[in-house]
Amino acid sequence: MKDRVPAEELLATSDLRVRSAATAWRHVRAEYVDVVDDILDTLAPSGPYAYTVVPVLEEGREIPTQRIVTTYEEIEHSYRSMHRYAAVVGVRPVTEINGSWYTFVSGLGRGREKETGAEHERPIIVLFPTMGSEGITGELFWGRTQQDTLAGDPADGALAARYAVGAVRATLLDAHRDGDVDTIVELAHPEIQAGLRDYVAGTGTLAELHGVEELRAHLSDFHAHYAVRGIEVVASHLDAWFFFHELRWTVEARKGPEAGAVLRYHTAEYAEVSAAGLVVARIGHGTDPIRIG
Numbered sequence: 001m002k003d004r005v006p007a008e009e010l011l012a013t014s015d016l017r018v019r020s021a022a023t024a025w026r027h028v029r030a031e032y033v034d035v036v037d038d039i040l041d042t043l044a045p046s047g048p049y050a051y052t053v054v055p056v057l058e059e060g061r062e063i064p065t066q067r068i069v070t071t072y073e074e075i076e077h078s079y080r081s082m083h084r085y086a087a088v089v090g091v092r093p094v095t096e097i098n099g100s101w102y103t104f105v106s107g108l109g110r111g112r113e114k115e116t117g118a119e120h121e122r123p124i125i126v127l128f129p130t131m132g133s134e135g136i137t138g139e140l141f142w143g144r145t146q147q148d149t150l151a152g153d154p155a156d157g158a159l160a161a162r163y164a165v166g167a168v169r170a171t172l173l174d175a176h177r178d179g180d181v182d183t184i185v186e187l188a189h190p191e192i193q194a195g196l197r198d199y200v201a202g203t204g205t206l207a208e209l210h211g212v213e214e215l216r217a218h219l220s221d222f223h224a225h226y227a228v229r230g231i232e233v234v235a236s237h238l239d240a241w242f243f244f245h246e247l248r249w250t251v252e253a254r255k256g257p258e259a260g261a262v263l264r265y266h267t268a269e270y271a272e273v274s275a276a277g278l279v280v281a282r283i284g285h286g287t288d289p290i291r292i293g
Contacts (some may be wrong), residue, residue, distance in 0.1 A: 016100035016132060024103035024128035027136050031088040036079050043075070044135035048204035050285060052141050052195065053078045063145060063280055066193040068208045087112045089119060091126075097235055097244065101287055102268045104244055109143070111123045125242055126268045129285040140195065141284050148275035149240045152248050157257070161240035165273045169236075169243045172271075172279070177231050179223040185216045189278040194218075197267065197286035206285065226251040226263075234266065244270040250292070263289040 043049070048070060055064035062247035069075055093107040109124035123144040128136045150168075152160030170185060175183040194209040200221050201207070209215050214256040228251055235246040253261045269284020 004194075013100060016090060017098040020100065020103050020128075020130045020132075021096070023130050023134065023136055024105070027128065028091055029089075032090070034083060034087045036076075039079055039083075040076055042073070042135055044131070044133035044137045047072065048136065049075060050129065050138035050140065050195070050206045051075050051076050051078065052139065053282065054082055055113075055143075055193070061191055063189060063193055065193040066142070066195065066208075066281065068072070068195045068206050070203075070205045085114055086112060091124070093143075095237055095239075095244075097237060098245075098265075099235065099246055099268060101129065101131050101266070102285065104237075104268065105129070106239065106242070106244070106270075118272070123241070125272075127268060127270060127284060128267075131287070138208040138285060140285065142270065142272060142281050142283060144241055145272065145280055146241060146274045150273065150277055158161070162238040164277070165240065165243050167237045168273050168277055168279070169238070169245065169271070173231060173233075173247075177228055179228060181216060181219045181223060184219060185212050187277070187279055188212050188215055188282075189274060189280045191194055192279055193281045193283075195283040197284070198271070199265070199286070200290065201233045204288070225254055225256070227254055227260065235268075242270055242272045251289075253264070258291075261291050264292050265289040 004225050030039045030042050034235040051069050053067045055066045057064045069078055089110040091107060091109050093105045095106040097104040103125050106119050106125045109121055112119045129138040131137050147163040147193040150164035152164035156163045172184060173186060185277040190212055192212060192215055192230055194215055195206040198207040207218055209218055220285050230250040232248045233245055234248050237244045246264050246266060250264050253259050265287045267284055267286040269282060272280040273281050
C-alpha cells in the first residue's frame with residue numbers, strides 16, 4: 001500500500017488556492033474604490049494577459065460581441081475607458097471555486113452609471129486566472145444574455161435545468177475526447193462568442209472566436225495538431241444557465257518538433273447555455289503544457 005501524500009504537500013496546494021482567492025478579491029475590492037491606477041496594480045507583473053472588454057451588441061445580432069485584449073497597454077486603455085462612464089459597486093457571489101492558478105466566481109454583479117447614478121444588477125460569471133502569480137493575469141467576464149433556461153426533466157424538480165445543462169456539458173466533453181468537432185459545433189449558437197487558450201499557436205493567451213465557423217476552424221486546427229488521450233474533470237459546477245469546469249487534458253502531439261510527445265495541461269472555462277440547449281458563450285484559460293512520460 002502506498003503511503004499517504006505528506007500533509008506538507010496537501011497544505012502547499014491549499015496555500016496556492018488561498019493565495020489565488022486573495023489575489024482575485026484584492027482586484028475586485030480595487031474595482032469598488034474606482035481608482036484605475038490601483039486596479040492596474042493588481043495585475044501580474046508580466047503577461048501573457050487575457051482580458052474581456054465590455055461586450056457590444058451589434059445591430060441585427062442576438063449575442064453581444066466579446067473582444068479580448070492581451071497587452072498591458074490595451075488593458076489599461078479598457079479600464080480607463082470603462083471607469084470614465086461606469087463603476088463597479090459590488091459582486092455578490094453564490095459560487096466561488098479557487099484553483100491553484102485561478103479563481104472562479106458566479107453571482108450578481110452591480111454597476112453604476114456615473115452620468116445618471118442609476119445602478120443595475122444582473123447575473124454574472126467571471127474567471128480570474130493568476131497562474132500562481134502575485135497578481136491576476138486576466139479577468140474573463142460574462143453577463144447573462146438569455147432570459148429562459150432549459151426545461152429539463154420534470155422528474156428532476158428544482159434541479160431540472162441544472163441537470164439539463166449538465167447533459168449538454170457531458171455531450172461536449174465526450175465530443176472533445178473523440179475529436180468530434182461536428183458535434184461541438186452543432187451544440188453552439190450560430191453567434192457563439194468564445195475565448196479559448198491557443199495551444200496550437202503557443203502564444204500563452206486566448207484565441208478570440210466569433211461564430212460557429214471560427215469555432216470550427218479553431219477546433220479543427222487543434223485536433224489536427226493533437227490527439228486527445230484523456231480528459232478528467234477536476235472541478236465542476238452546474239447552474240440553470242451556465243456550467244463551469246476545470247479539466248485535466250492529456251494529449252499527444254501529432255506534428256511539429258514535439259511530434260509523438262505526450263503533454264498535459266489544465267483548462268478552466270465557463271459556458272452560457274440557452275433554452276434551446278446551445279452554447280452561447282464559452283470563455284476560459286489554461287496552464288502551460290508540460291511533457292510527461
